[in-house]
Amino acid sequence: MRAPRTASQASGGLEIAAAGLVMTLLAVIAVLLDRLTMDVVSGILTLLALSVVGAVAVRWVARREGAPDLASLLVMALFAKVVFTLVRYFVITVVYDDVADAGNYVKWGVQFADLLRSGQFPALDGSLTGRTPETERIGFVAGLMILVVGASRYALSFLFSAICFAGQVLAWRAFRRAVPDGDSKRYAMLLFFLPSMLFWPSSIGKDALMIGCIGVVSYGAAQLLGDQVSIGGVITFTVGVAALMAIRPHMALIAVVALAIGATAGSVSGIRQRGASKSALVRLAALVALVAIGSVGVTQLGKFFQDENSGGDTGVRAALEKTQEQTGTGGSEFQPIAATSPVDLPAAVVTVLIRPFPWEVSNVTGLIAAAEGVVFVGLVVAGRRRLLGWARALPRNPYLIYCAAYALVFIVLFSYVGNFGILARQRTQMMPLVLVCLSMRPAPRRPVEVRRVAARWGRNHKVDTGDVALARVGPGGHDLGGVGECQK
Numbered sequence: 167m168r169a170p171r172t173a174s175q176a177s178g179g180l181e182i183a184a185a186g187l188v189m190t191l192l193a194v195i196a197v198l199l200d201r202l203t204m205d206v207v208s209g210i211l212t213l214l215a216l217s218v219v220g221a222v223a224v225r226w227v228a229r230r231e232g233a234p235d236l237a238s239l240l241v242m243a244l245f246a247k248v249v250f251t252l253v254r255y256f257v258i259t260v261v262y263d264d265v266a267d268a269g270n271y272v273k274w275g276v277q278f279a280d281l282l283r284s285g286q287f288p289a290l291d292g293s294l295t296g297r298t299p300e301t302e303r304i305g306f307v308a309g310l311m312i313l314v315v316g317a318s319r320y321a322l323s324f325l326f327s328a329i330c331f332a333g334q335v336l337a338w339r340a341f342r343r344a345v346p347d348g349d350s351k352r353y354a355m356l357l358f359f360l361p362s363m364l365f366w367p368s369s370i371g372k373d374a375l376m377i378g379c380i381g382v383v384s385y386g387a388a389q390l391l392g393d394q395v396s397i398g399g400v401i402t403f404t405v406g407v408a409a410l411m412a413i414r415p416h417m418a419l420i421a422v423v424a425l426a427i428g429a430t431a432g433s434v435s436g437i438r439q440r441g442a443s444k445s446a447l448v449r450l451a452a453l454v455a456l457v458a459i460g461s462v463g464v465t466q467l468g469k470f471f472q473d474e475n476s477g478g479d480t481g482v483r484a485a486l487e488k489t490q491e492q493t494g495t496g497g498s499e500f501q502p503i504a505a506t507s508p509v510d511l512p513a514a515v516v517t518v519l520i521r522p523f524p525w526e527v528s529n530v531t532g533l534i535a536a537a538e539g540v541v542f543v544g545l546v547v548a549g550r551r552r553l554l555g556w557a558r559a560l561p562r563n564p565y566l567i568y569c570a571a572y573a574l575v576f577i578v579l580f581s582y583v584g585n586f587g588i589l590a591r592q593r594t595q596m597m598p599l600v601l602v603c604l605s606m607r608p609a610p611r612r613p614v615e616v617r618r619v620a621a622r623w624g625r626n627h628k629v630d631t632g633d634v635a636l637a638r639v640g641p642g643g644h645d646l647g648g649v650g651e652c653q654k
Contacts (some may be wrong), residue, residue, distance in 0.1 A: 209320025213248065216328050220244045222418070222558035227335060231342050236351060244331060250364040251327040255320070257531075258369060267301075268370040271308045272319050278309025303412050304372055308603060322370050329372040330367045333381025334358060337598040340381075344565030345602065348553075353605035356545075357598060361538050366591045372413055376595050379413065382406030383421045384598060391428050391564035417595060422573045428568030429579075431561075440510060441570035498532060502584040505577070519600065522586040535590040551608035569599040573614035 221241050228237035258266045274295050281288050288294055295302045308322055315321040334357055342350045357363065367373040383406035389399025390535045402427065410418035470491065500522075505514040520539040546553065560566045576596045584590050 204316065205318045205320060208316045208318035209324065212315050212318070212321035212324050216324055217244070217248065219329065220331070226333065227339065229550075231339060231350075233342070234352065236354060239351070239354055240335070240358075243334075243354070246359060246364060247327055247331045247368060247477065248324070250335075251323050251368040254368040255323050259583060261530075266369075266371070268323070269306050269319070270295075271370045272317065272322060273301065274305030275308030275312045275322070276317050278306050279312040282309060282313060300413055300415075301372075304370075304375065307375065308370065319370070326370045326374040327368045329378040333378035334363070334598065335386040336381035340384040340565070341602060341605065343385075343394075344388035345558070345559075345563065345608060346393065349605050349607055353601060356601045356604060360597065360601070361534065362594050363597060365632035366594050370467055373591060373594060375413055376410070376417065377598070379406050379409040380417075380421075380595060383410065383425075387425050387428065387568050388565055390425070391568055413447070416579065420572055420579070424568045425574035426470070427571040428564040431564050431567045437631055447489075448542075467634045498528070498586040498588075499584050500526065500586060503581045504579040510578075510581070511577075514577050517582075518577045518589065518596075519582050521589070526586065532586060535586065545604055549604045549608075551611075552604055552606045554609035555606040556603040559606060566602065569602045572596070 197365050206652055221244060223242035224244055225237045228234050228240055258264060258268055276383075277294060278288055290299055290306055292299045292302050295305060310324055311325050315325070338350065338354050338357055341348060341353050363377075369375045383403055386399045386401075386403025386406055389396040389402060405419075407418045407421055410421060438463050475476065503510055503514045503517050505511055520542060522536050523539070524533070524536045554568065573596055576599075580589065580592060583592065
């Protein structure tokens with residue numbers, strides 16, 4: 167009988183397969199060098215470099231996290247990301263006839279690269295592209311990449327996907343650090359292989375950068391809210407929030423609010439517990455910094471959502487109504503829930519997390535999104551004991567509170583989105599936090615009732631179903647001493 171393969175043997179097989187892939191691609195380049203365009207050649211070379219560096223990096227991360235048995239899983243996730251980057255590229259250029267913004271980002275990136283080569287730094291105020299400053303900044307990031315790899319759309323697609331994958335790895339590390347009793351393997355399976363996480367952010371655009379930034383923010387939050395509080399978490403979180411603010415200010419504000427809630431809960435808990443005062447003080451210091459960051463975020467959010475037609479009203483309600491108006495067009499529009507009270511929250515949760523339903527779709531991508539919604543419902547039903555374990559651990563773990571607060575604020579804001587296509591793509595920015603609740607250890611089942619045992623002992627004995635211990639009880643309820651234990 168053949169012995170089962172060990173983790174090291176499986177990892178060695180992956181390394182051999184990766185080396186074979188590298189040699190094959192190099193051979194293809196050598197044979198077809200005179201026929202391939204520079205776009206393709208630069209893309210292949212970028213892919214090779216990212217694959218080698220990425221494989222080494224994820225193996226190092228696995229060892230660093232004390233989980234060498236998961237190194238193969240992370241390498242598989244890396245190559246799955248590469249495959250879906252090509253799939254996403256095909257869908258954009260062929261299925262959608264290249265109507266997405268990915269091509270525009272490359273075009274704008276070329277202009278920015280030319281300006282930088284001539285010694286000019288662009289203003290990034292929207293004047294060059296005619297779009298919002300947030301959108302123009304994505305073109306600037308593409309321009310920085312073009313300075314290194316050239317104007318190759320393939321190469322830029324792989325680089326943006328690499329940033330997304332790095333953010334997912336950081337989110338996984340955050341989970342391991344802040345939720346030591348969680349199921350990190352299950353979290354990795356969901357985080358890296360959920361179809362929406364593989365498909366939507368694997369392209370040139372905001373989504374890939376947002377997942378990368380959310381990974382940085384989550385890792386910083388884990389450093390601040392975990393059992394071992396690190397002052398460096400303030401720096402990590404601030405860097406992540408600054409990057410989010412440059413791309414989507416409202417997402418930065420969500421992160422700040424979520425961390426403030428988690429840090430407050432952690433500080434109160436730390437003050438009550440003996441020996442945890444240092445952690446509480448660090449979290450309180452983080453709260454002070456968050457006040458300043460949050461004030462800037464609110465200002466930027468108001469500018470981002472300002473509605474000129476409403477007389478310059480920058481209130482939250484005006485911002486959400488503008489979102490509802492702007493997203494209620496296109497081929498996948500629907501009447502949004504627009505949660506304005508706790509009564510609307512259940513419907514908003516279902517809409518933002520699961521919809522469209524199968525009977526609400528009208529195209530292939532909508533059908534895929536609906537299928538994933540059905541799978542997600544299945545995960546929730548199958549993992550109901552994990553949800554119970556999450557609910558029990560929630561009051562004691564500030565990072566779980568951070569994830570829950572982030573998801574809740576996200577759901578309320580995005581309940582105003584009235585387009586299934588936008589919703590399916592945008593919810594990927596929330597999934598790394600939502601999947602935490604499905605990755606906890608299952609709650610233990612209730613102990614077996616021991617009524618028959620208690621009946622045999624008679625009226626003068628009682629059974630404590632908490633620890634299943636039997637004790638003698640005398641007249642008037644006085645304890646006469648324990649007489650034994652009943653094994654579960």
